[in-house]
Amino acid sequence: MRVKRSANILVIRETPGCLWILGVFFAVIGTAFVYGSLGGYTNFDEAPPWVLGLHFFGGICAIAAGYWVLFFAPITTVIIDRNKRMVSIRRKGITGKTDTEFGFDEVGRFDVFEEFDSDGDDVYTLGLVLADERNLTISSLSSPLESDKRDLAFESNQFMGKQMPSYRNADRETEE
Incomplete structure (x- = not known):
């Protein structure tokens, strides 16, 4: 995530380029497998039907995996504007663009949410806790x-005046 800061605007931008490359790779390879299994291979007549069926099924799975990766990895931009007292969250992906805006009074704080990956290990994401605790x-x-x-959560909260700067230092002291 990249952060750009001016006197009254803080912009946090997340661009998952590596995931897009992976998603496009899966989709392209999957398309080649589907195309080949439908008659695109030069030795199409020599291949047994079960091999062609396996290639077709594998290609469809690869296309679906590539689309899934692209679908769940949008460009996310968070704009905190002190002049307008607004927090804007913009997401652009292959399914379109969504904009969500909150006034400073609707925002409780920026926070870090702990989740678990498929192996059960802790992973962390940036989140927003609204004033109504959602x-x-x-x-x-x-x-x-x-x-x-x-x-990122600390800097965003500090920029909005939602939390004192000692927040970051208190966390580090408890870890030691």
């Missing part, structure tokens, strides 16, 4: 390092 996950990319997300 949680909204902002980041589509989880990180095994809590400190990366915690620093």
Whole structure:
């Protein structure tokens, strides 16, 4: 996540480029397998039907996996504007664009949400806790390092005047 800061605007941008490359790779390879199994292979006449069926099924699975990766990895931009007293969350992906805006009074704080990956290990995402205590996950990319997300949450809260700067130091002292 990249952070750009001016006097009255803080912009946090997450661009999951590596995931997009992986998703496109899966989709392209899967398309080649489907195309080949439907008659695109030069030795199509020599291949047994079960091999062609296996290639077709594998290709469809690869296309679905590539689309799934692309679907769940949008560009996420968080704009905190002190002049307008607004927090804007914009997501752009292959399914379109969504914009969500909250006034400073609707935002409780930025926080780090702990989740578990498929192996049961802790992963952390940046999130927003609204004033009515609802949680909204902002980041589509989880990180095994809590400190990366915690620093973003701290900076965002400090920029909005929601939390005192000693918040970060208190966490580090308890870890030692």
